[in-house]
Amino acid sequence: MAKLTGADVAQHADKNSCWVIVHGKAYDVTEFLPEHPGGQKIILKYAGKDATEEFDPIHPPDTLDKYLDKKFHMGEVDMRTVAIEEKQVDPDEADRLERVKNMPPLELCYNLSDFEYVAKQVMKRTAWGYYSSGADDEITMRENRTAFHKIWFKPKVLVDVENIDMSCTMLGSKSSIPFYITATALGKLGHPDGECCLTKAAARHGLIQMIPTLASCSFDEIVDAADGKQTQWFQLYVNKDRQITERIVKHAESRGMKGLFITVDAPQLGRREKDMRSKYAEDDTAVQKEGDTTTIDRSQGAARAISSFIDPSLSWKDIPFFQNITKMPIILKGVQRVDDVIKAVEHGVTGVVLSNHGGRQLDTAPTGIELLADVMAELRARNWQDKIEVYIDGGVRRASDVVKAVCLGAKGVGIGRPFLYAMSAYGVEGVCRAIQLLKDEFEMNMRLIGARNVSELTPDMVDAKGLAYHTIPSGPDMLHHTVYSPLTNPAFKAKANL
Ligand SMILES: Cc1cc2nc3c(=O)[nH]c(=O)nc-3n(C[C@H](O)[C@H](O)[C@H](O)COP(=O)(O)O)c2cc1C
Known part of the structure; x- marks a missing residue:
C-alpha cells in the first residue's frame, strides 16, 4: 500500500477531522479528542502534523495500539514528505545545552x-x-x-x-x-x-x-x-x-x-x-x-x-x-x-x-x-x-x-x-x-x-x-537549601516596571 504523504495528513488539521503522526504512522484521533486525559488542545496543536516529540515522554510506546481502535490507524507516512516544523525557540535552550556540555564529572557528585x-x-x-x-x-x-x-x-x-x-x-x-x-x-x-x-x-x-x-x-x-x-x-x-x-x-x-x-x-x-x-x-x-x-x-x-x-x-x-x-x-x-x-x-x-x-x-x-x-x-x-x-x-x-x-x-x-x-x-x-x-x-x-x-x-x-516539633529552629539543611527552588509568582509581561 502506498504510504501517506505529509500533505494527506495536513488536510486533517482541526477538530472536525484531526490526524496526527506518531513514529511515522498517521492516526485519526478526531473521536478521541474529548477523551484525551491531557485535554484536546494539546492534540490540536499537532493536528495534521508530527506529534512524536511531544507524545513520547508522556505515553508508553504501546499506548496507541492498546487504546485506539484499529480503524483509526490510517497507515504509514512517508516522512520525507512531512514538513519539518519550525520550532519555537526556547530562549533558555542554548544555555541549557551549554550547561549539559559542561556538566561536572560524575565523580564529583558526593551526595x-x-x-x-x-x-x-x-x-x-x-x-x-x-x-x-x-x-x-x-x-x-x-x-x-x-x-x-x-x-x-x-x-x-x-x-x-x-x-x-x-x-x-x-x-x-x-x-x-x-x-x-x-x-x-x-x-x-x-x-x-x-x-x-x-x-x-x-x-x-x-x-x-x-x-x-x-x-x-x-x-x-x-x-x-x-x-x-x-x-x-x-x-x-x-x-x-x-x-x-x-x-x-x-x-x-x-x-x-x-x-x-x-x-x-x-x-x-x-x-x-x-x-x-x-x-x-x-x-x-x-x-x-x-x-x-x-x-x-x-x-x-x-x-x-x-x-x-x-x-x-x-x-x-x-x-x-x-x-x-x-x-x-x-x-x-x-x-x-x-x-x-x-x-x-x-x-x-x-x-x-x-x-x-x-x-x-x-x-x-x-x-x-x-x-x-x-x-x-x-x-x-x-x-x-x-x-x-x-x-x-x-x-x-x-x-x-x-x-x-x-x-x-x-x-x-x-x-x-x-x-x-x-x-x-x-x-x-x-x-x-x-x-x-x-x-x-x-x-x-x-x-x-x-x-x-x-x-x-x-x-x-x-x-x-x-x-513532635514541626518547626525546626536550627535553620535549613544547607545542601538542600542550595538546590531547593522557591515557589514563584506569575511573571508580569515584559517591562511592567515593577
Ligand atoms: C516525579 C514523581 C512522580 C511520581 N509518580 C508517582 C506515581 O506515579 N505513583 C505513585 O504512587 N507515586 C508517585 N510518586 C511518589 C513516589 O512514589 C514517592 O512517594 C515519593 O517520590 C517519595 O519522596 P521522595 O521523592 O522525596 O523520595 C512520584 C513522585 C515523584 C517525585
Whole structure:
C-alpha cells in the first residue's frame, strides 16, 4: 500500500477531522479528542502534523495500539514528505545545552543533593517542573526532608563492627540494603531510556524497583530490561474501569511482580504549581488557531494531564476485590494516619507505605518518618508489629535517614526523586553512583552507630522526641537549601516596571 504523504495528513488539521503522526504512522484521533486525559488542545496543536516529540515522554510506546481502535490507524507516512516544523525557540535552550556540555564529572557528585543540583541545571524546564514540584506551599515536601534532622542517634561503642551485613528481606525478597527505588511516573521526561535506566541500576546493585502505572516505558519493556533475577514490584493506580484494573494486575502477576502497591493517597492529584507554571510558560508561546474555542485548561501541568482515569471512589470495600484477583502481596501506598494502619491489618493486607507521595498530594499531611514512630508504638502496644510490614518514603537523602527509619521499625524505605535526578543528569551510571554513595554511607553509619546487621538497628538507638516539633529552629539543611527552588509568582509581561 502506498504510504501517506505529509500533505494527506495536513488536510486533517482541526477538530472536525484531526490526524496526527506518531513514529511515522498517521492516526485519526478526531473521536478521541474529548477523551484525551491531557485535554484536546494539546492534540490540536499537532493536528495534521508530527506529534512524536511531544507524545513520547508522556505515553508508553504501546499506548496507541492498546487504546485506539484499529480503524483509526490510517497507515504509514512517508516522512520525507512531512514538513519539518519550525520550532519555537526556547530562549533558555542554548544555555541549557551549554550547561549539559559542561556538566561536572560524575565523580564529583558526593551526595544525593549534588545530583539534584546538576539535574536542576541540565534538565528541561518542564521535566524539572514535574519532578521537583510539591503540592501547594510545599510545606509537607520540605518537612519530609527536615523531619529526619529531628532524630538523633544514640550510638553504641565498643561493638565489633569489622563485618557489616546490610542485606535485608522485603516482602519475602532479598535486597542488598533496606531501601528501594520507588515508583515515579514519566521517566522519559528526564532520560530517553526512562524507567529502564532505573531497572538496570537496580539489577547491578541488588536493589528492588517499584514499577509505576504511569511509566513512560511500557510495563513489559521495564520487565524485559530486568536481568531475570532481580525483584520488581508494581505500583497500581486503580482505574475506574475495574476490568482494566483486573487485566493490568493479572498481567503484572504473570510477569513475576513480587508485590502490588496500591496507591491510596491520590483520589485526585494535588496542585503542583511549579509543574503547572512550567507547562504554562511553554504553551503560552503556542499559536492560537483561528476559531479555536477549546476551553480545556492546559495550565494543569504534566501531572493532571495523565491522571484522569484514577478512581476517586476507591475505598476499603474494594480491598477484597484485589485479594480475589491476585496472590501478590498487597501493600497500601500512601497511608497517613495510625488508625488506617490498624484498618489495613484488619483487612489482611501485607503492608503499608507511610507516605505523602513526596509532598505532592495533601500539603501539611504528616511525614512518613513522623508517622512511623506513632504507628510502631501502636502496633507494639497491640503486639501486632509482626502482622504487617511497614515501609516509609519521602525526603530520604542520606543513608542515615534509612538507618533512622529502620531503627524505628520500618522494613524498608522508598527513594524517589534522587534517582530521577541522577538518571536525568548521568543516566544509568549516575543512578549506580547514587546507590553506591548511599551504600558507602550506610556501611559507615552502621559501624559508627554500633550495629553489625539490620536486625541490630533498634528503637533504643535513636532519640525521636524532636519529631513532635514541626518547626525546626536550627535553620535549613544547607545542601538542600542550595538546590531547593522557591515557589514563584506569575511573571508580569515584559517591562511592567515593577
Ligand atoms: C516525579 C514523581 C512522580 C511520581 N509518580 C508517582 C506515581 O506515579 N505513583 C505513585 O504512587 N507515586 C508517585 N510518586 C511518589 C513516589 O512514589 C514517592 O512517594 C515519593 O517520590 C517519595 O519522596 P521522595 O521523592 O522525596 O523520595 C512520584 C513522585 C515523584 C517525585
